[in-house]
Amino acid sequence: MATARAVSGHPGEKLDDLRIVEVSLDDPEAFGELFSRHAPRLHAYIKRRLGPPLADDLVSETFAIAFKQRERFDGRAEFSAWLWGIASNLIAKHHRQESRMYRAFARTGVDPAEDGVAELASDRAAAAALGPRLAKALAGLSAQDRNAVLLLAWGELSYAEIAATLDLPLGTVKAKIHRVRAKLRKALPQEKFEEKNDG
Amino acid sequence: MDELDALRRMRTTLAREENSDQLAMRVGWRAGVSPQRRRRAFRLPSTFKLPMVSLAAVAAVAAGSVAVLTLPSDSAGTGTGGPGKVGAPGNALLVAATSVEKGKAGKYWHSSSIRGEIFAAGKSAADHYKIVSLQRSEGWMGRDGNSWWGNQDLPDRPWTDQDKQKWQAAGSPSQLEVPSAEGPVVMFLKGASTGMSVRPSPPDDDGVFYGLTQKQFAALPAEPAQLENALLNLKGHWRAYQPDGPEQPMRALRGKARSRALSDVAESLLATAPTPPALRAATYRMLAALPGVKAEGRTTDPLGRTGTAISLPVDSTVPLGLYTAPKQLGTYRRQWIIDPGTGTLLAVRDLVVTPPRGSRKLRPGDNGKPRSLQVKDMPDRFHKPGEIVSYKVFELGEWTDTEPKLPGQ
Numbered sequence: 001m002a003t004a005r006a007v008s009g010h011p012g013e014k015l016d017d018l019r020i021v022e023v024s025l026d027d028p029e030a031f032g033e034l035f036s037r038h039a040p041r042l043h044a045y046i047k048r049r050l051g052p053p054l055a056d057d058l059v060s061e062t063f064a065i066a067f068k069q070r071e072r073f074d075g076r077a078e079f080s081a082w083l084w085g086i087a088s089n090l091i092a093k094h095h096r097q098e099s100r101m102y103r104a105f106a107r108t109g110v111d112p113a114e115d116g117v118a119e120l121a122s123d124r125a126a127a128a129a130l131g132p133r134l135a136k137a138l139a140g141l142s143a144q145d146r147n148a149v150l151l152l153a154w155g156e157l158s159y160a161e162i163a164a165t166l167d168l169p170l171g172t173v174k175a176k177i178h179r180v181r182a183k184l185r186k187a188l189p190q191e192k193f194e195e196k197n198d199g
Numbered sequence: 200m201d202e203l204d205a206l207r208r209m210r211t212t213l214a215r216e217e218n219s220d221q222l223a224m225r226v227g228w229r230a231g232v233s234p235q236r237r238r239r240a241f242r243l244p245s246t247f248k249l250p251m252v253s254l255a256a257v258a259a260v261a262a263g264s265v266a267v268l269t270l271p272s273d274s275a276g277t278g279t280g281g282p283g284k285v286g287a288p289g290n291a292l293l294v295a296a297t298s299v300e301k302g303k304a305g306k307y308w309h310s311s312s313i314r315g316e317i318f319a320a321g322k323s324a325a326d327h328y329k330i331v332s333l334q335r336s337e338g339w340m341g342r343d344g345n346s347w348w349g350n351q352d353l354p355d356r357p358w359t360d361q362d363k364q365k366w367q368a369a370g371s372p373s374q375l376e377v378p379s380a381e382g383p384v385v386m387f388l389k390g391a392s393t394g395m396s397v398r399p400s401p402p403d404d405d406g407v408f409y410g411l412t413q414k415q416f417a418a419l420p421a422e423p424a425q426l427e428n429a430l431l432n433l434k435g436h437w438r439a440y441q442p443d444g445p446e447q448p449m450r451a452l453r454g455k456a457r458s459r460a461l462s463d464v465a466e467s468l469l470a471t472a473p474t475p476p477a478l479r480a481a482t483y484r485m486l487a488a489l490p491g492v493k494a495e496g497r498t499t500d501p502l503g504r505t506g507t508a509i510s511l512p513v514d515s516t517v518p519l520g521l522y523t524a525p526k527q528l529g530t531y532r533r534q535w536i537i538d539p540g541t542g543t544l545l546a547v548r549d550l551v552v553t554p555p556r557g558s559r560k561l562r563p564g565d566n567g568k569p570r571s572l573q574v575k576d577m578p579d580r581f582h583k584p585g586e587i588v589s590y591k592v593f594e595l596g597e598w599t600d601t602e603p604k605l606p607g608q
Contacts, residue, residue, distance in 0.1 A: 035223055037325050040216040043226075047213040060226040114212055130205045153206040154214065156556060184202040 017079035021070050031067055038083055039063065045084075048154045049091055050098055051113035058094075062087040081164035084155070088165060092143040099139045106136035130188060137187035141180060148173055149180040204530075207553050211584045216324075291494045291507040291539045296483035299542025300476055304342065305598030308473040311337040315501065316589045317358055318377040318386060318578040320366075327581045328365035329358035330377065330386050337395060337595075339603050342473045344413035347603045349397035355386040378576045380526040397603045408472055409433045409464060421477035423484035430464050430485075431457075436520030455514040458489050462511050462533070463519055469544040470593050479542065498536060500546035501592045506536040516549040516589070524562065528555035528577055531588060548590035551582045 017034060024031040039059055046055040065086050066073075073082055091098070105111040109132050138146060147166060151157045159177070163170040223229070313335045321327025333353035340346040357363035366372070366388070373389040408416045410433065420426050431450040437460040438452075449460045468474045468482045486492055491512025498508045516531040530553040536546045555577040561570040574580050579588045 032223070032229070035228055036219040039222050039228070040219050041324070043222055044214050044216045048210045052213070056226045059222070060228045063228050111210065113210060131209050134202075134206055134209055149206070153203055154210075156554075181202055184206065188202055188205060 018073075018075040021073050021075075021079065024067075024070060028067070031070065034066075034079065034083075035063055038080055042084065042087055045151075045155045046087060046091065048113070049150060050094055051101065054094065054097070058087065058090050061090055065090075077164050078161075081161060084151070084157070084161075084165040085167060088147045088151070092147060095143045095146075098146070102135040102139035106132045106139065111135070133187045133189070134184060137184050141183070145176055145180045148176045149184070152177060204553070211552065214584050216583055290487075291537060292483045292487035292492070292509060294539035295537050295542040296480040296487070297542075298540055299483070300480035302476040302479075302542075303598070304473070304475045306343075306600040307339045307341045307598070307602070308471070309337075309339050309595065309597050309599045309603075310471050310593065311335065311595040312470065312591055312593045313353070313501075314589070314591045316578070317582075317587060318379065318384070319581045320369075320375050320377050320386075321581070324581045328362040328369075329581075330355050330362070330366075330375065330388065331358045332384075332386060335392075335395065337397065338471055339397075339599070340471060340473045342413075342417070342475075346400045347397050347605075348400055349395045351395035352387075352393040354390055354392065355388050357388070377578065378580075379578050380572060380576060382576075397605060399605070408467070409435060416472070419478055421475075421481045423481050423488060426478070426481045427461065427485045427488075430461060433464065435460075439515035439517045439519060440525050455491070455512050458491060458511065459513040459515065459533075460519060461489065462486065462513070462535075466535075466544065466547060470596060483542065495534070498534075500536045501548070501590050502546075502594060504536075504538070504545050506538045506545045509535040509537060511535065525559055525572060528557060528559065528572055528574055529553050529579060529582070543596060544593055546590055546592040549588050551579060551584050551586050551588055554582050554584065555580055 020030055020033050043055055043059045046058050066083055101112045148162055151162045159173055163173045313333055315331045315333050318330050319327050320330060332355045335351040335353055338348045357366045375386045376383045377386055419429055432448050434446040434448050436446060437449050452460055465482050465486050493510045495508040495510050499505055511533045513533045516533050517526050529551055531549050532552050533549050537544055555574045559572040561572055
């Protein structure tokens with residue numbers, strides 16, 4: 001489970017990202033390549049956390065900050081971890097907004113984050129089954145716990161990447177996620193984990 | 200399913216990645232330009248809520264471009280009839296049953312289908328293109344137990360127009376090695392189709408239908424519950440993967456595994472077997488009564504024909520009975536596309552729910568070395584939720600009294 005999809009696509013990309021940052025010090029337009037590489041996935045992740053309208057804002061804010069502070073990026077960590085770290089801090093600033101959406105979902109069975117998004121009826125049905133219970137549990141998590149478990153489940157980051165992104169020791173991340181998973185597990189009905197429709 | 204899987208299934212509609220150019224345009228991101236200026240220049244106030252689709256369309260119009268919502272994931276995901284409209288469970292199946300019930304049977308059921316499997320060439324999600332590998336299969340199955348089958352390889356081709364552009368940018372290679380769960384496979388993107396040579400199947404070759412003799416097949420009941428009961432007695436290797444062992448009756452399965460096996464047999468009854476109209480109708484009705492079968496609204500099949508999507512409660516989409524070890528690292532769902540008006544099964548397609556992740560230990564191979572299933576070897580390693588991994592489209596299904604032309608005749 002720890003070997004989730006790497007944030008940066010392939011091993012050569014780390015150097016490339018760093019080099020692009022360096023080039024962009026003289027040629028700001030070059031930074032656009034980093035947007036192309038990293039924005040779609042980051043955007044999809046933030047959409048899942050906060051809904052589409054806010055995700056648009058936060059992606060542009062994340063890249064604006066990254067661009068402004070690009071001199072400080074020294075290549076010791078992956079560019080992607082640095083970028084996702086900036087985004088995670090911004091998301092944490094919307095902690096209450098995010099909690100409100102989870103609570104509304106838990107209460108009504110309709111997820112405000114998906115408001116206006118074209119979706120399949122089946123997805124709605126699937127969400128209706130466990131979504132509200134999960135949402136209720138998510139609403140009760142601290143910003144840091146929420147970041148950790150959702151970087152794993154929705155961001156598809158590995159434990160090591162989460163540690164780099166949140167600037168925490170690996171052991172702390174593992175312990176945190178272990179604890180959060182136990183909380184989420186309690187929120188789910190046990191019979192949901194067994195096959196029920198025994199025709 | 201554990202709590203992490205449950206979490207992964209939440210808000211999957213929001214997990215779709217957008218094209219970076221469209222995204223840059225919509226959020227107005229440009230290096231060195233402050234967000235405030237951008238927002239005034241490009242964005243609607245964020246309190247003004249439009250569906251994302253509309254925002255993307257607005258951006259497209261602004262850029263004088265229309266090539267926005269043409270990815271296969273979109274056509275697969277939302278269909279053409281718009282989202283949210285749920286048919287009564289199985290209603291379309293019941294309509295199909297009525298439509299097909301009164302037809303007349305001929306001597307042979309003549310069918311032709313194309314199977315497409317999607318592979319990916321490239322090293323990263325940002326820099327890859329997808330290729331569809333195609334094979335056609337044509338058959339005549341007689342109610343007298345005789346049958347003829349032929350296969351034909353079609354040239355593989357880039358999956359979407361975008362994939363085609365990337366393939367061309369890579370120099371339009373005619374051969375290409377791509378990863379798969381069973382090791383690298385070679386795609387042939389140019390050249391002609393192989394010939395289709397139709398051959399008679401040996402008589403009494405394992406029965407005519409899942410081990411049933413022609414007589415037993417003809418005796419299948421045309422009442423849905425009785426049909427289901429009869430099919431549950433069919434013996435086979437009904438699991439997506441299991442150690443080698445004796446065949447078991449389908450009745451030994453529970454839950455989704457049973458629904459999967461029943462729907463596989465139902466697919467054969469409708470698509471390839473010489474199934475008389477009343478039995479065909481019973482097949483649709485049986486399916487409509489399975490727990491978890493849902494109608495999902497209008498959509499188009501891979502040939503562009505309009506139909507109704509039917510969602511099946513499957514827990515694996517790998518072919519049944521072939522493997523002794525797991526072959527997938529993602530989770531998937533299966534859809535049928537039917538034309539209720541004619542009672543035709545148009546296509547079956549498998550969509551990603553959760554893209555492949557992690558790895559899985561496998562038993563040592565022939566050389567004794569430890570093996571494992573890795574994301575980097577998965578054909579769908581760059582797929583996003585909702586995208587198609589494989590499909591089968593039934594281009595032809597008709598009764599005929601004419602036997603096929605064989606080579607040399």
